[in-house]
Every structure is written in C-alpha cells, then in structure tokens.
Amino acid sequence: MIKIGDVTLQGNVILGPMAGITTLAYREFMKPFGVALSYSEMISDCGIAYENQRTLDYLKTSELDSPVGLQLFGFDIKNSLKALEIIENTAKYDILDLNFGCPVHKVTKTGAGSSWLRDVTKLKEYVEKICSFSSKPVTAKIRLGWDESSINVFEVSKALEEAGVKAITVHCRTKAQGYAGKADYEAIKGLKESLSIPLFVSGDIFTLEDAIKRVNITCTDGVMVARGGVGNPNLVRQIDHYFKTGERLPDATVLEQIGYARAYANMLIEQKGENLAIRELKGILPHFFSGFPGYKKFRLRFTMNMASAQDMEAIFNGIEKEVTL
Ligand SMILES: Cc1cc2nc3c(=O)[nH]c(=O)nc-3n(C[C@H](O)[C@H](O)[C@H](O)COP(=O)(O)O)c2cc1C
Numbered sequence: 001m002i003k004i005g006d007v008t009l010q011g012n013v014i015l016g017p018m019a020g021i022t023t024l025a026y027r028e029f030m031k032p033f034g035v036a037l038s039y040s041e042m043i044s045d046c047g048i049a050y051e052n053q054r055t056l057d058y059l060k061t062s063e064l065d066s067p068v069g070l071q072l073f074g075f076d077i078k079n080s081l082k083a084l085e086i087i088e089n090t091a092k093y094d095i096l097d098l099n100f101g102c103p104v105h106k107v108t109k110t111g112a113g114s115s116w117l118r119d120v121t122k123l124k125e126y127v128e129k130i131c132s133f134s135s136k137p138v139t140a141k142i143r144l145g146w147d148e149s150s151i152n153v154f155e156v157s158k159a160l161e162e163a164g165v166k167a168i169t170v171h172c173r174t175k176a177q178g179y180a181g182k183a184d185y186e187a188i189k190g191l192k193e194s195l196s197i198p199l200f201v202s203g204d205i206f207t208l209e210d211a212i213k214r215v216n217i218t219c220t221d222g223v224m225v226a227r228g229g230v231g232n233p234n235l236v237r238q239i240d241h242y243f244k245t246g247e248r249l250p251d252a253t254v255l256e257q258i259g260y261a262r263a264y265a266n267m268l269i270e271q272k273g274e275n276l277a278i279r280e281l282k283g284i285l286p287h288f289f290s291g292f293p294g295y296k297k298f299r300l301r302f303t304m305n306m307a308s309a310q311d312m313e314a315i316f317n318g319i320e321k322e323v324t325l
C-alpha cells in the first residue's frame with residue numbers, strides 16, 4: 001500500500017488535476033471506479049489570499065472525495081503561506097499539492113507553474129517553507145524540465161524530497177512541449193530507485209496497456225490518469241483492477257457509457273446548476289462516445305444542439321434507441 005505521509009492509498013491509480021474538469025462533481029463521479037487519490041484543479045494562492053469567492057469555491061470537497069489533494073500554484077512565498085493559512089482554517093482535505101508543471105504562459109510569466117523548474121535552489125527554499133508550515137503532507141507535480149536542453153527531473157525530485165515533499169508526480173514532458181509530442185518515460189528510468197518517497201507517472205495514459213507499459217519502464221508506485229479518464233471512467237477501473245489482480249477487464253459498452261455519462265451529467269447539474277453545467281458538458285459528454293464508430297452525429301448533437309437538460313436527455317435517448325435497434 002502506498003503511504004503519502006499519514007495518508008494511506010487503497011490503490012495505485014490517482015486522478016490528475018485538470019483545470020476546468022476536475023471539479024468536485026467530476027472527482028466524486030470518478031472515485032468509485034477505483035481512484036486512490038484525487039487532485040483538485042490548480043488553485044491560485046493569490047485568489048485565496050485575496051479571498052476571491054470563485055477561487056475559494058475550488059476548495060470545496062466532500063467525504064466521498066477523500067483522500068483528496070488541493071493543488072496550489074503561486075510564485076511568492078508570502079502569498080502562498082497566507083493562502084495556506086486560509087486553506088488550513090477552512091478546507092477539509094488530506095494533501096496539499098504544489099504545481100510546478102503548468103506550462104501556460106499566463107502562469108509561467110509570473111514565475112509560477114513550471115517556471116520554478118528553472119531555479120532549483122529557489123524552488124527548494126520555497127518548498128521547505130511550505131512543508132514546515134503545512135499540517136498536511138505536501139506533494140508536488142513536476143515536468144521533466146523547462147525544455148529539452150535543461151532536463152533536470154532527477155535534480156528537482158531530489159531537492160523536493162529533501163525539502164520535505166512526501167510524493168512526486170512527473171508529467172513526462174518538458175514545459176516547452178506543452179501537451180504535444182510524446183511523453184518520454186525513458187527519461188525517468190532510475191528515478192524511483194533514487195528516491196524514498198512514492199513516485200507517480202503522468203502522460204498519455206489512454207489505455208490499460210499504456211499504464212502497464214509506463215509502470216514497467218519507470219517502476220513508479222502508480223499512475224496518474226488525466227485526459228484518458230475523461231469520458232472513459234472504466235479506464236481507471238481497468239487499471240486499478242489489473243494492478244490488484246492481474247486480470248484485464250473489458251472496455252465499457254455504449255449502454256454502460258450512456259449510464260456513466262448520465263450519472264456524471266446529473267451530478268454536475270446538481271452542483272453547478274443547469275445553465276453552467278450544460279455549458280461545461282458540451283465539451284465533456286462527446287468524449288463518452290468517442291471510441292464508437294458511427295456516433296459522430298451524437299457527439300455533434302451534444303456540442304451543437306444541447307441547450308438544456310431536456311435536450312441532453314433527448315440525445316441520450318437517441319443513442320439508446322440506436323443501440324437497441
Ligand atoms: C485541460 C487540462 C488541464 C490541466 N490542468 C492541470 C492543473 O490544473 N494542474 C496540473 O498539475 N496539471 C494539469 N494538467 C496536466 C494533467 O494533470 C496531466 O499531467 C497531463 O494532461 C498529462 O497526462 P495525460 O496525457 O494522461 O492527460 C492539465 C491537463 C489538461 C489537458
């Protein structure tokens with residue numbers, strides 16, 4: 001069993017933080033599929049420190065959500081500690097995660113996200129201060145390095161461990177790659193053996209075979225599923241089940257996918273209200289039917305012809321009819 005500080009995980013599959021996607025509803029929906037630990041989307045330390053209500057809403061968790069990590073991003077220790085004080089006093093969570101991987105210019109230009117990877121000494125000082133302040137175990141999410149010519153994932157991981165971090169996830173791309181190109185797993189071969197804290201691997205895990213291959217190459221304690229789980233929650237179940245039993249479960253059928261999509265949509269509607277939820281669902285529901293040839297027309301209907309929960313139900317009913325014809 002994996003232990004992150006005093007938090008024990010019941011499996012080896014963790015849910016990757018995704019801004020705009022890993023809401024409380026998404027995390028609650030995914031949990032029963034075998035998620036051992038979820039992370040919130042990245043939360044701005046300034047937003048919390050200035051008590052911006054929209055930012056504070058990201059701190060919402062639930063019992064079902066636990067164990068959950070709240071992911072903070074920032075660039076200034078004063079803001080980060082102020083935010084952490086507020087988080088400690090108001091939020092219910094198990095782990096504090098630090099974002100050192102975000103490649104978005106708006107974030108890196110301030111010195112936050114993957115920008116930290118460029119100065120390991122500064123990074124270590126920052127993390128030491130956070131770790132000594134935090135009452136919860138601190139984890140970190142990093143990339144291989146800033147760009148191809150400055151890959152420093154071994155050095156950064158060691159510094160993070162020495163600073164007090166209790167687990168690390170590596171997205172096996174550089175900042176310069178963004179989300180394009182292939183994740184390079186070979187780059188972290190031997191990293192696990194050089195650390196004494198749990199290590200998770202992230203990047204391009206879209207199938208069970210991807211997960212098995214990544215773990216065989218990297219010897220990490222577990223995998224982080226991000227994009228691959230969106231619209232395919234069964235992927236988490238397949239990976240979790242395989243790691244626990246060595247058995248391969250089948251892919252979900254279209255009918256099962258309809259059930260999953262409906263359940264998730266209703267959870268999101270309940271938490272966010274119909275209007276906002278339907279807007280977000282336009283981008284997410286098509287993923288539930290993307291692996292099925294002939295379903296393009298339904299995927300398009302979610303994006304083009306869905307203005308209400310009633311429209312959504314009509315599309316689900318249409319798919320059900322198609323399946324049972
Ligand atoms: C839309 C989107 C939003 C993301 N937001 C975050 C984030 O808030 N914090 C973070 O650490 N990583 C974030 N990531 C990165 C993922 O957690 C993950 O590391 C990355 O997508 C690689 O894994 P994948 O190929 O399995 O998706 C995001 C990725 C995507 C696609």
